[in-house]
Amino acid sequence: MTNLNAVDPAAAAQDAHLENADVVIGKNTIIFRRFMRNKTAVAGLAIFLALTLFSFVGGYxxxxxxxxxxxxxxxxPPSAEHYLGTSQAGIDLYAxxxxxxxxxxxxGLIVGLVSVLIAAVYGCTMAYFGGKVDKVMLFVLEALIxxxxxxxxxxxTSGGGEGLKRDLPSWLLLIIVLLVxxxxxTARLIRSLSMSLMQRDFVKAAQYMGVPPRRIVWRHLVPNIGSLLVLDITRGVTGAILAEVAFSFIGIGIKVPDVSLGVLIGGxxxxxxTFPWMFWVxxxxxxxxxxxxxMMNDGLRDAFDPSSSSSGKARKTKARRISAETATMKKKAS
Amino acid sequence: MSSETTAGPAESTGPVERLHIAGLHAATDAVLSVRDLNVRFNTENGVVHAVRGVDFDLLPGKTLGIVGESGSGKSVTSLAIMGLLPATAEISGSVRLKGRELLGLSDKAMCEYRGNELAMVFQDPLSSLTPVYTVGTQITEALTIHNPTMSRQAKEARAVELLAMVGIPSPKDRLRAFPHEFSGGMRQRVMIAIAIANNPRVLIADEPTTALDVTIQAQVLEVLHRAQEETGAAVVMITHDLGVVAGMADEIMVMYAGKPVETGEVDEIYYNPRMPYTMGLLGAVPRVDVAEKTSLVPIEGMPPNLLHQPTGCSFAPRCPLVSDACLAGEPALAPVAGGVQHRAACIKAESLGGADVDVQDVFAAPPVPVSRFDSIPRTERSTVLQLKDVRKHFPLTRGALFKRRIGTVKAVDGLSFDIREGECFSIVGESGSGKTTTLLEIMEFHKDQDGEVVIGGISNKQAVDAKTKSAMRRELQMVFQDPTGALDPRFTVYEVLAEPLQNVGMDRPAIRKRIMELMKLVGLQPDHVNRFPNQFSGGQRQRIGIARALAVNPKLVVLDEPVSALDVSVQAGVINLLDKLRAELGLSYLLVAHDLSVVRHISNRVAVMYLGKIVEIGEVDRVFDNPRHPYTRALLSAIPVPDPQLERTRERIILQGDLPSPLDAPKGCNFATRCPVFAALPPAKQEKCLTLEPPLEPVAPSAATQALEAAPVPSPDQRFACFFPDGELDEDMLVVHEPADHHAP
Incomplete structure (x- = not known):
């Protein structure tokens, strides 16, 4: 959502080299640097990536x-053969x-991402068209709530829909239900945010410049609710994981033979x-x-928010980096 | 009183206390005396030294004007006196009210003084009254707190008396009204009524009229003046507008970077300023009463960061007269030779005296730019914008389920004017007169509009396809009032400026080149293109807004209050820039502003709007020097001028009441309800005003000139809509302050 308008760093560096070292820094770079400055968030990202990697290659x-x-x-209990021990039925806990x-x-990822996407499209559509469309869509939304x-x-997941259950694995069914x-x-939040954004002068400025509505929504509305979207994705992922665990725990979510963290904890x-490792792992x-x-959430918010305190630090660091970059460029040139 | 009150002065037995004992502190019977007031705030970035050594004595019945730009510490000073700063602020020095020390008092002990002997009027009248209580409750609350024994009837009677004093009609009924039923000006009057409820000795007014229209500002200033006369209170008037205090203040204190840099009698400051900053401020304000065209004095740069203690004069980085001596130590406020109590903090104060110092030379004001269109007569230039009978009516509905139409708001009602090449056309009027709606109508450019808008030869009636519209967008661009809101906070300057260029399909290298050009054109450093808007000051942001508008080389730029959100010194720079661009690029401007001084400075032609209609239109100097319509006359007389002597003797038309709601707009002349001429007319003539709508007619050349010239004289470029422009003014609405009355002890 942000690389649409950011300047390609390579081309920019080249241009800058040509044009008296006027360096145009891509916005992604700035956001990335701000995120990296938040140690907790980086640690959170590292843990999450490690877990994801573990879940895909751990089986080997x-x-x-x-x-x-x-x-x-x-x-x-855990032993050399079974790293984390085995269950009552003799199945390896590590696997x-x-x-x-x-x-x-x-x-978590599918529900978090897709639900925010649905919410963004739904909310922006409501706000952009307004009037009757808004009213009907709002009614549907309230009814779902x-x-x-x-x-x-x-x-x-339990009763009825035998055919459905036969064709779909239980986790896919849970994803669909959670998504709904x-x-x-989020959609309601996005609607109100976009409505207030529509009133802002910079949106009017873009309209008066003759920028088409689609581009206004994409370039001005979405990036300005962007930090909210990113936050909502991380929040939504957390929420979905917790919901899955909770539903599986009470026995209506994922069904054996499918296995999930919730099923393991619940069982x-x-x-x-008697088998503490089965619970604690x-x-x-x-x-x-x-x-x-x-942990990632906080760092992401800081990185996306232009008025956050980290922009103060960012300015100094940026200035230093610019001078450093220009210095290296000059060295290369000479 | 509690022990806290007595503990206060005892604790602060420092140098200040000893000074006082020695008789050096407040030797006269000053009601409020402030000595060496310092305020520090701790912020994330370090300690900000917001106020650095403010001293003044205020005598009863006198007015002190504190003038300065935003961030100069004037509001912090007033809050420190009131004891309203947060507990985290570190305050040192001494504030004495009738000899009693106020600093160091607990919040509870301060309550004894606040609203009683010390009262304050705040800037924003819309947010300083509680919306859920009636106005009467809020006034009696102030009375109850400090007079617990007062009976209910007595309090109510006093509240009515107060409301009448501040000029609210039928005060008895209005006691039961809620704040939302009052207009901004009325609410500020209520605030003043609350402030003077307990006959305060000192009244602090923090920018009391900044949020109000000029005609309302004149009313409120008049009320403040009357309140001061009635209560005999000393007034501290805080403002950024040198015009507002010129007529009111006895003494002026100019603040810069938290420090008073020049103090003295009002005439000394205005006619014989000795500090370059004061000179710059005076030169930066356009004058509504002067036709002569000179460039305004821009003060370059920004106020210093108060995180660091300045090593030299704090104004040195922006001062055109700076020398090495200025950087060695901060100059103290020293008496100026020849002036009574006139002190300035400048090592060159002595050499700056006298009439031979011209502020234009000192600050190197740019030469007046000359446009290539200036020499061509107006009628021979091509028209860039034409409006023919444009109307915008909003239906007013009521009812939750079934909407009934109960009336029509005629926001714009039959507007026609044209703008020629290289010309600046301004629309002035109070808020609610339809200025902004007019702009929006032009910007909308839709074929279903009522009336015809022709931009660069393209009529809105032909604007059916996107191609015609985009052709029109290349001719017309807009600069917004609030420079912060008009720039997407998530766009870098590069992206902001690239947007209109991408939209017309320019390729990348061309865009880069054009952006560098634009940055130089509006006086910004080209290497700042990577920054986000929040890293710029207000003036620089407005320059970015102007650069964006100029990106596609439009012929006409619409300016919606382009400088009203800016500080005086910054404002001058932006006005000069607009003037320069108009001359260099041959632009035309359509300017909407409420500040008539700015309008007079920059425009060629002006239209005065009232309730959606043009009441007077014509060449700017003709309209301003020889206004025909009573509303124009009232507007012009309401503008404060930064010239104390003129201001004191000037005859002022104070309009009664506010702009009528468009719902109950009068049938005949819109202005009849507030018209000073109408009020003085005999009933027979009044009838005509009430039933017939005056048409916009040209000013007839006087019979004498026609008799002198053999050939028919071409009628001057001025038209107005009034039946009795020469009628006498109603005496009730005329206010003249006698100089003697003002200087009475």
Missing amino acids: FTQWDKETIDPFNIGM MTVEGTRISILI MMPALLVVAVA FSWMG ATSQVQ PLTVMFLLTGSLA
């Missing part, structure tokens, strides 16, 4: 998978955690005393997942 480090039963090791983490991240999500999830109920709040609660992974996202 063990010969066990989530379905194979090891009859010789039933309910065993299950890898699989569960992947499912949880997948659900009123719907008891828990009940619908229970019905969709997760975008309304182990009754045996915390998935719980720790879940904390790492949601905690890292929360």
